[in-house]
Structure formats: C-alpha cells, structure tokens
Amino acid sequence: MVEKITAYRFERLDQTLSQLNREDCVIMAGGTDVMVLHKSGRGVPLKFPKPIVFIDHLSELKQVYQNHKDLHIGACCTYSELLEHPLIPFSLKNAINTIAAPAIRNRGTLGGNICNASPAGDTLPLLYVYNAKLLLRSVNGDRMVAITDFIQGPRRVQRFHKEILAEIILPSILEEGSHVVFEKVGNRNADAIAKVSFAGYIRIKGARIDDVRFAFGAVGPTMVRSIDIEKKLVGKNIPLADADIAQVVAAFDKIIKPIDDQRSTAVYRKTVALNLLRYFLSMKQYQPN
Numbered sequence: 001m002v003e004k005i006t007a008y009r010f011e012r013l014d015q016t017l018s019q020l021n022r023e024d025c026v027i028m029a030g031g032t033d034v035m036v037l038h039k040s041g042r043g044v045p046l047k048f049p050k051p052i053v054f055i056d057h058l059s060e061l062k063q064v065y066q067n068h069k070d071l072h073i074g075a076c077c078t079y080s081e082l083l084e085h086p087l088i089p090f091s092l093k094n095a096i097n098t099i100a101a102p103a104i105r106n107r108g109t110l111g112g113n114i115c116n117a118s119p120a121g122d123t124l125p126l127l128y129v130y131n132a133k134l135l136l137r138s139v140n141g142d143r144m145v146a147i148t149d150f151i152q153g154p155r156r157v158q159r160f161h162k163e164i165l166a167e168i169i170l171p172s173i174l175e176e177g178s179h180v181v182f183e184k185v186g187n188r189n190a191d192a193i194a195k196v197s198f199a200g201y202i203r204i205k206g207a208r209i210d211d212v213r214f215a216f217g218a219v220g221p222t223m224v225r226s227i228d229i230e231k232k233l234v235g236k237n238i239p240l241a242d243a244d245i246a247q248v249v250a251a252f253d254k255i256i257k258p259i260d261d262q263r264s265t266a267v268y269r270k271t272v273a274l275n276l277l278r279y280f281l282s283m284k285q286y287q288p289n
C-alpha cells in the first residue's frame with residue numbers, strides 16, 4: 001500500500017513559518033538533495049519521516065539586492081537564476097557552472113547547498129572565503145550566524161526546526177579590489193562531485209597583502225580554513241618569497257586530513273589541495289575580479 005505524504009505549500013513566507021512553528025517538517029527547496037536522501041528501492045515510493053513544506057516558490061526567498069557594499073542573496077534563488085543575475089560575482093558563477101548539469105541547476109538552490117552541508121558542496125569554499133553570514137528567520141524574528149558556525153559537520157547545521165534560511169549575505173563583496181578564484185577537481189568538467197575544491201581570496205594595496213583567505217572543500221568533514229595561517233601572510237609583498245609560500249603550505253599540510261572514499265584517495269586529495277594553494281600563492285599578479 002502506498003503511504004500518504006502530508007505536504008504544505010503556502011502562498012507566503014509568514015504562513016510557512018507559522019506551520020514550521022506548529023510542526024517539525026522536512027523543508028523542500030529544489031529537492032535535489034532531499035529526494036536523493038529519502039529515496040527507497042527502485043519502484044518504491046519515497047518515504048518521509050515528517051510532513052514536507054515547500055519553499056521554492058516563495059518570492060520573499062528569491063531576492064538578490066545590494067545593501068551598501070554587502071550582497072544579499074535569497075536562499076531559494078536557483079543556480080540558473082544566479083547565473084543570470086548581474087550582481088552575482090564572477091567567482092560564484094564560476095563555481096555554479098561546475099555544479100551538476102542544467103536540469104539540476106534549474107532546481108537546486110544556494111540555500112539548499114548550505115543546509116545540506118556536504119563536505120563536497122561546491123559553493124561552500126567560496127562562501128567561507130567571502131565570510132558569508134546567514135540570515136535565519138522564524139516566527140520569533142531573525143538571527144544572523146556566520147557560515148563557519150552554522151555548518152557543524154556533514155549534513156549537520158545549527159538550525160532550529162522552526163527556522164528557514166532566508167538570505168545569504170556576502171559582506172563587503174561589492175568593494176573594489178579583491179582577486180578571488182575557485183578551483184574544483186573532479187572526474188570530469190561537468191556533472192561530477194568534487195574530489196577536492198579550493199577557494200582563494202586576496203586583496204592587495206600596492207604590492208602589500210591587505211587581506212588573504214583560503215578554504216578547501218572535500219578534504220575534511222567541513223571546509224578547511226585557518227585564520228591563524230592566513231594572518232601570517234598579511235603585510236607581506238607580492239610576489240611572495242618561496243620561503244613564505246613553503247611555510248603556509250607546510251602549515252596546511254598539518255591540518256588537512258582527507259579520507260579515502262569511492263571518489264578519491266586521501267593522498268591524492270592532499271597532494272592536489274596543496275598544489276592548488278601553492279599555485280595560488282605563486283601568482284606574480286592578482287587582478288581584481
């Protein structure tokens with residue numbers, strides 16, 4: 001016998017939040033992770049432990065706007081929508097272009113990638129180096145949390161069941177002058193989950209490094225970032241001396257601890273991660289992008 005699934009699809013965000021306050025539900029945005037997570041055997045209907053609440057259509061969660069130098073991105077913007085949007089930075093579009101194939105990009109959302117908290121989530125290294133903040137909304141109001149605090153482990157986030165991730169805020173991203181790269185290594189250029197990913201951010205004044213950040217994906221339970229290591233490079237001049245590069249690479253060598261799995265080996269992952277870092281640090285020039 002087919003089991004019944006209770007599903008809600010309210011017109012407005014406030015109605016959706018009220019329902020979440022009354023009842024714990026599975027939030028469904030694009031559903032590209034949720035459907036995989038709840039699949040049963042072949043030909044067997046999906047099983048959901050709780051009612052579903054759809055949020056993908058809510059216009060309140062689909063706005064992209066600028067507030068001073070900060071960029072606000074609605075959690076339910078799909079990848080295809082973000083690719084078309086003039087305010088979305090080139091580096092984020094670059095990362096999005098490596099995600100799955102157009103059909104998934106038409107459904108998958110930025111908020112879903114964050115709340116799914118996969119160690120291989122492709123937007124996450126960039127969101128870490130952008131110091132992304134997340135706006136969580138419930139019937140009790142809003143709260144803001146740094147992405148580094150929100151993501152606690154694979155598929156583990158610091159969200160109360162009555163909360164919805166409403167916006168992703170990228171602080172000062174519309175300020176001039178930073179050079180940002182995203183690199184993903186997978187089995188092929190499209191439709192592949194990352195074996196390793198890397199995001200690098202650098203801001204230079206004259207030849208002096210004003211700010212620098214790195215994050216690695218798919219080499220640990222969450223993104224690997226170390227503000228202590230980054231600080232060692234602030235104030236140095238470009239091009240960096242070989243000894244400075246070697247010191248930073250050695251420091252990450254100690255904290256990157258990947259695993260072997262069906263996609264890659266720990267040795268390959270670490271070698272590639274450190275090569276990407278070395279490549280980024282060895283650049284002779286960084287053009288703002």
Ligand SMILES: Cc1cc2nc3c(=O)[nH]c(=O)nc-3n(C[C@H](O)[C@H](O)[C@H](O)COP(=O)(O)OP(=O)(O)OC[C@H]3O[C@@H](n4cnc5c(N)ncnc54)[C@H](O)[C@@H]3O)c2cc1C
Nearest residue numbers: 029030031032033034100108109111112113115121122165
């Ligand atoms: C074939 C295939 C290929 C894929 N390839 C890639 C890839 O290359 N790179 C990659 O990073 N990912 C990939 N994915 C994973 C997936 O597409 C992304 O993680 C996507 O961003 C998920 O977004 P969604 O809107 O579909 O999330 P959903 O599946 O709707 O939700 C994911 C999780 O987040 C929660 N959630 C979603 N939105 C919110 C919100 N606003 N507030 C609170 N909770 C929320 C849900 O309850 C669920 O736990 C792939 C998936 C498939 C099926």
